[in-house]
Amino acid sequence: MGNAHLHSIHVHPVKAVRGVAPREVAVEPWGPAGDRRWVLIDDGGKVVTQRLLPRLALVAAEPSPGGGIRLSAPGMPPLTVSVPRSSSATVPVEIFRDKVEAVLAEDEAAHAWVSSCLGVAVRLAYMDDPATRRPVTPEYARPGETVSFADGFPLLLTTTASLAALNSLIAQGEYAGEGPLPMNRFRPNVVVSGTPAWAEDGWSRLAIGDVTFRVAKPCGRCVVTTTDQGTGERGREPLHSLGRHRRVDGKLVFGQNLVPLSRGTIRVGDPVSILEQAGDPDGNRAAGQGVGFV
Numbered sequence: 031m032g033n034a035h036l037h038s039i040h041v042h043p044v045k046a047v048r049g050v051a052p053r054e055v056a057v058e059p060w061g062p063a064g065d066r067r068w069v070l071i072d073d074g075g076k077v078v079t080q081r082l083l084p085r086l087a088l089v090a091a092e093p094s095p096g097g098g099i100r101l102s103a104p105g106m107p108p109l110t111v112s113v114p115r116s117s118s119a120t121v122p123v124e125i126f127r128d129k130v131e132a133v134l135a136e137d138e139a140a141h142a143w144v145s146s147c148l149g150v151a152v153r154l155a156y157m158d159d160p161a162t163r164r165p166v167t168p169e170y171a172r173p174g175e176t177v178s179f180a181d182g183f184p185l186l187l188t189t190t191a192s193l194a195a196l197n198s199l200i201a202q203g204e205y206a207g208e209g210p211l212p213m214n215r216f217r218p219n220v221v222v223s224g225t226p227a228w229a230e231d232g233w234s235r236l237a238i239g240d241v242t243f244r245v246a247k248p249c250g251r252c253v254v255t256t257t258d259q260g261t262g263e264r265g266r267e268p269l270h271s272l273g274r275h276r277r278v279d280g281k282l283v284f285g286q287n288l289v290p291l292s293r294g295t296i297r298v299g300d301p302v303s304i305l306e307q308a309g310d311p312d313g314n315r316a317a318g319q320g321v322g323f324v
Contacts, residue, residue, distance in 0.1 A: 033223075033224035034222055034223070034225050034301065034302040035222070035223055035224050035300060035301055035302055036222060036296060036298055036300040036301075036302060037190055037221045037222060037298070038298060039051060039053070039219065039221075039296065039298060040214075040217070040218055040219055041055060041062050041063075041093070041219070042065055042066055042217065043067065043092065043093050043099045044066070044068040044069065044070070044089075044099060044154075045066045045068065045070070045077065045079065045180070046069075046070065046078070046079040046080050046086045046254075047086050047089040047090060048087065048088075048089060048090040048091065048259065049065075049090075050093065053297060053298050054295055054297040054298065055295065055296060056293070056294070056295050057185075057241045057290050057293060058290070059161070059175070059184070059290055059293070060160040060161065060176045060177050060178050060184050061160075061177065061180060061184035061185055061219070061290075062185065064093045064097065065180065065219060066180045067156060067157050067160065067178055067179065068091070068099055068154060068155070068156050068179070069123065069125070069132065069154075069155050069156075069157070070086075070144060070148075070154060070155075071123055071124075071132075071152065071153050072150070072151070072153075073151055073153075074124075075121065075123050076123075076124045076125075077123060077124065077125040077179070078148075078150075079254070080257050081253055083148055083150070084262045085147075085148055085262045086148065086262075087257055087258070087260070088103055088104055088261075089101065089144075090102045094112075096113055097113040098110060098111055098112045101140075103147045106147050109140065111135050111137060111140045111154065112136070113156060114133040114134065114135060114136050115136065116158065118133045118134070118136065118158075119133070120132060120158070121133070121155065123155055125179060126181070126182070128164055130157070130163050130164045130179075132157050132158070132163070133155065133158045134154070134155050134156075135153070135154040135155070140154045141153045141154060157178055157179055160176055161176055162176065163176065164176055164177055164179075166183055166246070167182035167183065170182075170247050171246075172289070175289055183246050183247075183287035184288065184289055184290055185219040185220060185243065185287070185288040185290070186216075186217070186218045186220075186249055186286075186287060186288070187219070187220050187221075187222060187243075187285055187286045187287075187288050188216050188218040188220075188221050188222070188230075189223070189227070189229065189230055190213070190221060190223045191226055191227040191228075192228050192229075192285075193211070193216075194227065195228065196284065197209050197210035197211060199271045199275050200267050200268060200270075203270060203271050203274070205270055205271075208265045208266065208267040209267060211267060211268055212259075214259045215254075215255045215257070215259065215268065216251070216255060216284060216285055217254070222302050225302075230285070231248065231308075233286065233306075233307065233308065234305075234306040234307055235291070235304075235305040235306035236302060236303060236304050236306075237302070237303045237305055238296045238300050238301075238302050239294065239295070239296050239301065240292075241290065241292055241294040241295075241296050242305065243288040243289060243290055243291060244288070244289050244291055245287070245288060245308075246286075246287045246288065247286070247287050248278065248281070248283040248284075248286055248287070249283060249284060249285040249286060249287050250281030250282060251268070251283065251284050251285075255268050255272075255284070268284070269282055272284060
């Protein structure tokens with residue numbers, strides 16, 4: 031593990047749309063700075079993702095100064111959206127099992143832009159106070175831990191070796207023509223290189239540079255991973271191969287969910303150190319959890 035290092039960083043300013051790959055990012059208690067602070071909601075306040083609208087893969091969001099975003103999509107003029115004023119009233123947002131308060135974008139043009147782009151009525155909302163709005167998935171949380179509009183945890187980690195191993199499995203299967211798949215199918219925040227395939231299954235606590243993280247649980251994957259992030263079209267992989275080789279507790283898993291234990295800045299090329307394996311003293315997961323696939 032002496033060569034393990036941070037291969038890439040990925041930040042998605044708007045949940046479910048294309049993001050950016052900065053060379054460095056500040057890690058806050060609720061995730062990478064600017065990651066998934068914005069979200070799209072329908073008329074009932076439910077979050078809209080690629081699970082329902084794979085076309086979201088064609089929309090891109092880049093961060094702009096002050097926490098705002100610049101939206102772009104094929105056939106649409108770019109649009110810059112500012113962070114709502116702190117005095118703005120909140121609206122309820124339903125994200126999976128959670129009820130969260132958020133603030134609507136103040137510029138009506140923002141709602142019109144995303145609705146026109148997607149062909150359905152949606153609104154753009156912002157999480158104004160990630161320190162208090164939404165706790166980490168309760169079964170795996172520690173007191174005071176919060177998360178942005180990510181699925182349930184502040185960061186998602188994947189490794190290049192595990193993707194290579196998964197692509198080898200896909201190549202041996204009946205949908206081999208769909209592979210090899212790129213890492214963007216899994217929409218991670220941090221990608222690690224220099225490890226054996228599936229080594230992350232046994233990690234409990236790690237450091238990227240000077241920032242430490244605990245591993246909360248393996249990441250169960252959904253239909254979004256079958257969506258080509260360049261075209262919005264869907265196939266059968268990787269869920270078909272994950273179902274045959276990477277199934278645990280009824281979930282098809284790839285990658286690990288992380289919770290920061292400290293603040294700091296991580297940079298591409300930073301060393302990755304494994305501080306605790308699952309089952310070590312004071313480790314936060316049962317020995318062997320997530321190990322023994324394939």
